[in-house]
Structure formats: C-alpha cells, structure tokens
Amino acid sequence: MDDRIYQLICLELSGEASEVDSKELGDWLAQSEQNRSVYQAMSQYWISTPEVYTSKKQTYSKLKKRIDASNQVGDLKTEENSIKSIGTRRLTFWMKAAAIFVVALGLGWTAYVSLNTGNSGPGIEMVVKQNPTGQKSTIFLSDGSKVVLNADSKVSYKKDFSSKERVIKLEGEAFFEVAKDSLRPFRVVTGEVTTIALGTSFNIDAFPERDNIEISLATGKVEVKSSGKSNKNMEPLYLEPGERASYTLSTQDITKQKFDLEQVLAWKDGIIYFKNANQKMIIEKLERWYGVQIEVVNDAQKTIDISTKFENASLSNVLKSLGYTLGFEYNINDKKVNIEYLN
Template sequence: MNYKSYTTEDFVLDQKFRNWILNPDTELNLYWAKIIKDHPDKISEIREAINVTLNIHDFKYKISPDRSMEIWNYINNNMDHKEADVQEGNKVIPLNSQSVIGWNMHQKRKRTRYFLRYAATLAFAILSGVVLFFTFNQNDVSEPVAQNDEWVIKKNPWGQKSTIFLSDGSEVVLNVGSTLRYLEDFSDNERILYLDGEAFFTVSKDSLRPFRVFSGELMTEALGTAFNVKAYPEERNISIALESGRVQITPLKGKNTPVTLEPGLKMDYDEENEKLRVTSFDSREIISWKSGIIYFKNANEQQVFSKLEKWYGVNFQVNDLPGDKKWSYTAEFTNKSLENVLRSIGFSMNFNFYINNKNVQITYN
C-alpha cells in the first residue's frame, strides 16, 4: 500500500485504518506503528483521520435484516445489467476518496423519495469491495454501521477531573482538559487505551495482557504499575513519570529506541525535534494533582496563571507586570477554592483580583 500520497480522506476510507481505530488488536497496532514510523510526514493527516473516524463512530445505527433484504431485492430487480457485466478481475467501483465524500454530502441534501436508490448504490459498493461506512435511515442522516466492540470515550473539560474504573480492575485518574478512549471490555491479549491530555494510571497485574497507552507519538506499555502520562496536544511535549513498577516507552516516530523506566524516573519527549530525556522527578510536582493538590515550584507568572486556568476552567486577564517584579513562586494548595488560592498568591505577589463567573481580572498594586 502506497501511503505516501494518502490524504486525510484516504485514511478515513481505508478499511484497515478504520479497523485499527475502531477495533484495534496487536497486529494492527504494530502495523500502523510501522506506517507512522515510515511516514512521519503523514502524522497530521493520520490525526485528522482519527478524529473524523471517531466522530462518525459516535452515531449508533444498524440496518435491520428486513431492510437489508429490501435493499438486495431492489438491486436484483433494478441494477443496470450493462454495469454488472464486467470482467471477473474488475469488480471494484472506481471511486476515489474525494468523490465518495462528495457523494455522501450530496445525498444528505436529498429527500426521502431517493432513499432506495442511494441504499442500493451503497450496497453495491460494499459488494464490490468499496466499504462505505455511511448508512442512511429514512431521515437522511448518515450514520456508521454498528461495531461489535463498544468504545468508551471519557472527556473532561477544563476545570473538571474524574476517576475511571476499568473492566480489568485498573484505575485511571483523568486530569482537566483530557480525553481517554478505550474498549468497554478489553481483548484477550492486550489492554489498549488512547490519551489526549493527562492521566494517572494504576494498572492491575495481568501478565497475559499488556497495558498499552497511546499518547501522541509514544506508546507506553506496562503489566502492573502506577505511572503518569501528560500529553496535551497543544504543548507538543509528552512527559511520562513512573511511580512504581516498570514501563517500556516506544516512540512511534523517528529513530529513537524503546526506553524502560524504573520508579522515580520520568521521560520527556519533544515531538517537534524527536528528542527524549530521562531524569528523576519530584512526585509532588508531577503527580500530586490526582490528590487535589496544586503545586508550584519556582513558577513564573505565566506558569501560575496557566495552571490555574486549566485547573478551575477560567480565563485570566492580567495587566502588565511591573518591570522590577519577577516571579519565583513556590506553594501548594489542597482542595482550595479559586478565591482562597488567589487571595494567598495575591498577598505574596502583591496584586488584587476580581472574579466574574469564568473571567478573572488581575491588577498589580
């Protein structure tokens, strides 16, 4: 398969790609990890295709057996025999990705009286090997064919954290502004999760089913352990810190080899430059968030207000910092309200604040 010329639409329409996103297994994960490694210039298209596939898959719809029989009967009675009379080795409808997507958008504007014709076209495309994952109900809404395995998607807005208990007994604390995707029931040979944002994983031991977390351009594998993954897409930096047990981290792009972490170590990976660095870490600074603790260590103004924005889901408007004023702020707050936190910081850094719903005004004295 020549993925070099693939567009986002080509990936979306690729059956093997959709199987990987909607029903991943070990073979598919290894296959697409190699594709990403061999075609790093396609990372952007692949990410967009993943989002499109997941958004389409959010719909739940399945054609009934009676409706399927009706479609096939319509095909048998109304198909143009000249089109059916093709050579044995040429039974694929010559549709490219752009025409398929355009065709689908065009159909959404049609009225109900055209439904059977389009359903027949869809069924013929499937018969010919072109799998279009759009089906049409009688209200002309495009929805995907239901899958056997159900994906669970947990998404936290800024200002909200949550704890998730997985079917294998593992526990995930999902941080603010983060999304976690996983199968409701893991497969028999592995446990796969996809993370955008930050989460702390406490993994139940299962030597027969590795626990694998995909985050950006990294895959972290564990058997029974506790570790933190921070991979917000807008930051372009992935940080993985190990509290206990052992994990192996595999870069999916570039020439870096897998890295094994021991407790007390963390790995920082720069996605833009494909550089990684392993260092020790202060657990209060990296993983205290899961216990409701906001921790600052020699933080500057931007770092403080950025963390508070995400933690409480607010927006700060800050006037100019006085020229002779430099921040190097260290403190921790446990389950405190925004007002109490700002009152304490404001006393130390000499500013006043005004909270109006989700907007906070900071004025230096």
C-alpha cells in the same frame, strides 16, 4: 489441572510467585491455547475481588474443591442457574473463578467470550471519557485498572479489551494504576509516544499545548517507545520507580531523569503544586484547575519565579495568597478573573 497448577496461578496473580514458580507456570501456559484461556479467565475475576487479597496464598485449595465439584455433569446446569440468579451481587473470588471455569471448560471459551462481552468482531463499542476544565474524575476499566483523569483531559478505549492487549488513548493528563495481567500488555498511546506496562502505576502529562510528553513512574516498571519518524530505530526506554521519560515533540528527542513524586502526583490528591513557576504556568494551571478564564490587565514588570502549594483551596483563597506574594489585586466575575498588578 492438578493442585500445583492451581497453586501456581494463585501465586502468580497475587504477586507472590518465585522465579521458579513463574517459569513453571509459563511452561504450562505455552502448552495450549486452552491453558492460556483458563489463566486469562481466572485473572479477570481475581483482579475484580480485592477483598480476598489478604488470603490469596491459601485460596487455591478452596478454588480447586469448588471447580472439581462444579465439573460434575449433574452440577453443570445447577451452577449456571446459580450464577444467573445471583445477578449483580458481588461473589467471593472462589465462586467467581468456579463459575468462569465451568463456562470456559464446559461450554467452550468462545461461548464465554460472547456471553460476557456481548460483543465480538466488528462493531466493538468504544468508550470516550472527557473532562472539561475545572473537573477531575476516576475511571474503573473492565480489567480492574483505575485511571484518575485530570481536568481538560480525555481518554478513549474499547469497552472490552481484546484477548491480546489493553489499549487506551490519552489526551491531557492521567494517573494509571494498572491491574496485573502478564498475558495482555497495557498500552497508553499519547500521540507519538506509547507507554507499555503489565502491572504498575504511572502518570502521563500530555497536554496538547505543550512541547513535551512526560511519563513519570511511581511503581513497577514501564517501557516507553516513540513512533516519531526520526526514532524508528531508537531503542525503547525502560523506567524504574522515581524515573521520568520526557519526549520533546519539536525535536523528537526522548530523555530520562529523576523527578519529584510529590510535585508530579499532587494534582490527583487535590493539591495545586507550583515549583519555579512563571506567570504563564500559574495562569495555565489555575484556568484548567478551576475552569475559569484569567486576564492580566497589566503584565508584571518583574520576573516571577514562585514555589508553593495549595491543598483543596478555593480560587479566591489561592488568588488572595498569590496576590499578596506577587503584588496584584484580582476580581472574580463568574468564570472570568481579572488580575491587575500594583505599581
């Protein structure tokens, strides 16, 4: 590869490539499978080393020197031994890229895939992450993407994504920060709805007891497709930041509208956000958030419509505030809560 290819790859991965740069790189990628494999390898290590993000534009020159030096026949074994001896320590980006190029070009891409995934063909290992009520978690995927998984939610995916796409299944709610990889679309499957992204961040709310699946885009761009029987010929829906796709399961209709970013993403920052919430919505959220069961001794005789938020608050403090506003008393006994409205 010449200097220009190194430069194009680094500019593309850093998000600094112009339209002309991207087209030139695309033409090079289309020339051979080997070119695409090299780009893919470099992309994997690029996204795993955020400490060099501030200097990516200048990285390609250092990278080229390292790879050119490592491609000397006498240096190949030395590089392999060096890689093994490093163990689990983090390498700088250019060392990682050099290592992967040596293996990919000197030993063959197939050998590299087998060596690094420990898996090929049948028997691919699946990963399932599930949170009970009252618990949230953050999951880091093998491609550098991050998933913030809400309580009472589950994701499942292959331990090592394929060379063509990245697929993850979701039940419940999660916020995704997708690592950029123009060769492998990132697909989130939630029942009849598939959300496709290349590098962006978005929230999906797909709790099974609800009739709606909602995809809310924070940054970038996504494509939303429905596999419902009545939607076979429906055109995909494309979202821009600040837009949300809402798919109704009972009617198989999908619509697009604006949404309140603070309201939708508050949960991942430890904020309970109620907007025009009725009693059912309040109880459902508190049960999931705190991992409790709430029983209402006597239903409210008035219509409840409340908008408020609580940041990193205890259940007792939330109930105390809501009780004062809505006129009820409460009793917490381990994981059970009784609410009784005052006359």
